[in-house]
Amino acid sequence: MKVPSSFSRLKDFRFPREVIAYAVWAYHRFAMSTADVEDLLAVRGVVVSPETVRLWVNRFGRHFADCVRTDRPKPNNMWHMDECVITIGGVKYWLWRAIDADGDVLDILVQPRRNAKAAKRFFRKLVKQFGKPRVVVTDKLRSYIQPIRSLVPDADHRAHKGLNNRIENSHRPTRRREKIMCRFKSPQQAQRFLSAHDQINTIFRPRRYKLSNQSYRHARSDAFALWADYTAEMAA
Template identity: 35%
Template sequence: MRTPTNSYKRHRFHSQFISHVVWLYARFSLSLREVEELLLEPGVDVSYESIRRWTVRFGVKIARKLRRRQSRPGDGWYLNEVAVKIAGRKFWLWRAVDQHGVVLREILQPKQDKQAAKRLLTSLIRRHGFVSKRIVTDKLRSYGATKPEVAPGLDHWPLKGLNNCAENSHLPFQTRARSMQGARAPGGLQRCVSIHSATRNRFAVPSCRRAALTVRYHRMEALDAWKAAASIA
C-alpha cells in the first residue's frame, strides 16, 4: 500500500488546519509570530515554533508539487541577482523569471561570479528541459562569460533597462525578508524563498485575468491546486 506523501499522522491538529497555517505563512508576508497571533484571535493556541516546523516539513513538499503542476515557462528568461545578509555574511540570491514574471529558479550563492552564473543557467535548462530563445540580464560580465560554455547559440541581451522584470521580482522577497528580520543560515533562507515563490507563482493573478470575476476564479483554482498539493483535496 502506498504511503501518502504528506503524512499528517501523529499531529494534534487536523491536516486541513495545518495546510491552512502553512498557506498563511507561504502566501503572505507574515512573520511566524504574526501567524500565531492571527490564529489566537479565533481561539486556537499554536506556538510560532510549531508553525515553523510545519512549514519546514510540509511547505517544501507542497511547493515541489506546485512547481510540477506549473505550466511551461515562456521563451524569454530574465536573470538578476540581489545581495542578502545572513548572520552578518553577504550572499547573493540569483533569480530567473520568464516574460510573464513567473519565477523559474532561485539559487542562493556566496559569490557574484562566473561559476555562480553558470550554476543558475545550467540548473534552469536542466529543470525545464529546453533552452530559451533569449536571456536578458544586467551588465554583469559573469553572464556573458558563462553563456558560450552552457548555451553558445543563446541570444543574450545585457541591457539593464530591459531587465526590470527580474529586478521587480525581488520585491516580494525583500518584503518577506523584512518580516523574517534576517536569516540564520543559507539553507533556511533558500527553503523559505523556494516555498514563497512557488506559492506566489500559483496565486499571482496574470495580467490577462484582471476582471473581477476572472480574478475570483483564478484564486479559487489556486486554492484547489494548493489543497491537492497538500494532499487534503
C-alpha cells in the first residue's frame, strides 16, 4: 500500500517517516509489544513485521528522546533519586532514576552495583547535565551521602523513605514494560529502551489530575505538535 506523506521520505526506507514515527510513539506511549504495534499498523493498511517495528524503535527512539531533552524547560531544583533492582539473564542490576519535584524523569542509568561509586557516577552525570539542585531527596541508602556532599555541598539532602514516594511510583511503568518484554535482554538494551521510554512519556503523560479537561487537551495537542516537529527532523 502506498501511504501518502507530507514529509520527504527517509533514504532507504520503504515507509514514510509518519508511519515510522507513529510506530515509535505507539510502542513507547502504550504498554504494547512489537506484535501489538504490528496489528495496529495492519488495521491502517501498513504491513510490517514485529522485527521491523523493533528496528524502528531502536533506531529512532533515541532521536525522539534527544529532541525531548533539548526542548524541555529547566527542571525543578528539587530532585528525587532512587534505585530499583532489575534482573537480566539471572543477574541483578540496579536501575538508578532521578526525577524533579514535578515528577518528570531527569535521567536513568543501569549499573551492576549499588554502592557510593555507582551513586557518584549517576549523580555527577545529572549535575553536569542540569546543574546543581537545591534539595536532593533520597531513601536511607548511605551510598548517596558522600557523592552529594562532594558534588553539591550546599544542597539540602533529605534522606527519608517516606518523602520519596513520588519516585517510587515512577518505577511502575518500568515494571509493566519489563513484564511485557519478558525481562530485559541485556543492560545495554535496558539502558537504551528506558532512556527513550521515560523521556517520550514525559510529554505525553502530563499530570492529568492537576489539569482541567480543557488544559489537558491543550497539553495533548502541544505534545502532538512537538512530535510532528521531531518527525520532520528525523534523519536516515
